[in-house]
Amino acid sequence: MELAEQAIVRRTRIRIGLLVGVTIGALLLLAGSISYAALIRSQEAQIQRELEWGTRHGTIAGPPACSWIFQYDGTTVDTGTNPPPPGFPLGDALDAVAATRATQITTVARNGTIYHVRTEARDAHVIQAVFDARFQLSDRRHLLLAFSLAAAVGLLAAMLTGVLVGRRAVAPLAEALTRQRRFVADASHELQTPIAQVHTRAQLIARRARTFGTATDLDELERLIGTTRRLGEIVDDLLLSAQLAAAPAGRPPNPPVDLTTLIATTVAAEAERAAERQVSLTVDTPGGPVPVPGVESALRRVVGELLANALTHTPAGGRIDVNLRTMDNCAELLIADTGEGFDQADAERIFDRFHRGKGSGDRRFGLGLALLREVVTSHHGTIEAEGHPERGARFTVCLPTTRSLITPGSVSRLERLRWRQLGAGRVLTARKPARTRSTQR
Template identity: 35%
Template structure:
């Protein structure tokens, strides 16, 4: 899983990206709304001008002005007439020719003053209906803008979260791989360290034969370490591509693990043995990945060593249970806290009753890896208290068909 700092960085980047995208979309929507409002205002202004120009050009009296309009006329003799009482005829007739605005009472008017051969004509158009239309347009634009902004913010936030999800998952996989690699490499490196110490003693004792044996064992362990590294690199694709379907003799695998870790166990004063209750050569053959299953057994033995005491013993017991091969890794150490059993195979979950951990911190990853390997092989892993003390981890795998 990703650390809190990584998640904080990703989330902060997501919030910033969402905010920037939302602000950009908001600016675009506001600009579009402003353009629509301005264009509508220009269209209305032109409509008003055309209507006033048409009336001024054809009016010959004030008796029947168009709806929403008023007329004021002055002939060449100086006689004035108006279409309604209360109009400021003198002020209107005294204006310069052209368009202007005036407010009479509670009404706003657009005014056009024009001189004709017959005299001066003043046409007034009430703006109330146009102002109401513009207010309705402004309200509709505001509602549309608000809805658009809210919708855009929601869409941007959703898309940003979805786009950042692969990054979050990549960070989680990266940290998970680092944690798995750190855990899985620790056990073989400890074995290598033990062998190097023993090798140094053989040289000090002048025992060339035993030193040669230790060198060969050291070379074998380095090969195992290389296999662990290669398997870790391939583990990310195990779930999607599936594990190999090779025929693996778990009995031979258990002997390899015992041989690899016996020196390390002996240095802690612990006996490591393999027992099996069947004689058939194919009794313990399964289909899967030898490297992955070796990882699982090594992790179980390493976990048992961490809970053992000097003078204790660890057994890798193989048996058949119907169509299944069952591998028990049994120790007589401090056992397992019953309250911790439920979450023992969860990643980063671990017990606290370590005895042979050598003072190093344990991250509770090995047992989670064992469970993943078991599931990938269509098997199961469980734990129970060993009668008389200690713990027994049981790995169950389907036996391979004869072939």
């Protein structure tokens, strides 16, 4: 499976697992909150009933457990035989009720606990009932502790369940992606031969038409040849994409590819086309070989596609510079043109599949640059695009010269800046003088 598809499957599995875990966690939190709220409400109601009974029917001599009852006749306070806790009774509350005859209910946090106090007028006296809620607070703490343990166990079970559900839920997606990739590879492979046969026969018929046919027949045959050529390009792109994704990770390493020779042959193949379009094409490479591990046909596709893309978007009188250099265990290829360019905001979007930029015409199908990224990524390299409208575009490809992975940060920023100045039309001397240079106009 392709690395991008593996990342999609992995992200989907993680999201499903998180969703299951969050759902179960939310349910546990909701159940615990409801239980805790119900306990507090029940305790508060029970405490108020105790206080109300104490002020209306209780006596100083025999208050309920955890309670105290005080009686105030306007001058003195009778606390009974049971010693009150420090700070009680509340004298201000007794005086206020004695004056207004209005019941007061309050709570006091003191002595490491919470006291609920009810002060109420009864006959000629004022009665104050105090309830110590330390046991109720202890029950709440025990409930929270039990809930925390249950929540921890529940979240662990939720995570395990999420992982299991995620794997089972994503398995069909992974299988579907694999089957899709296999179908594309099989279909592309089977279509190659008949498309090539149709293209060859169309060329033979067109050759005969040039001698015996009419101009109308010849135009139609040329259109047929162009259509079959474009159809073959699509099939080749799809097959290459499928082969890149299906390549086994443990296959024997390929022999190193000499980028210097590969670039020279690719540029020579495009020289005639560049001359027809009146585009200046220059090549600057090191004198010696620049070997990189990889697949020669795939890397040739990278150079050829970037060069063809530059020719497509460069008008007559323009210039294309192809430069190769090595630095920090990395071979860096830069292809810069003076064509129509593109908005820098689209620098990532142009690598999307089926994205067709301005001026692409019928020839392009939006697969080329997307496949280039797949090829470069499969070689543990990077590809970057930089452009400005009507001021040209620059594509930079970094490939490791060893089998170690490279990242965009493996090339120093200063070296990148010096190297990219070539694309801005400035002459910059590389570390080694160029020994291979060809110019076509």
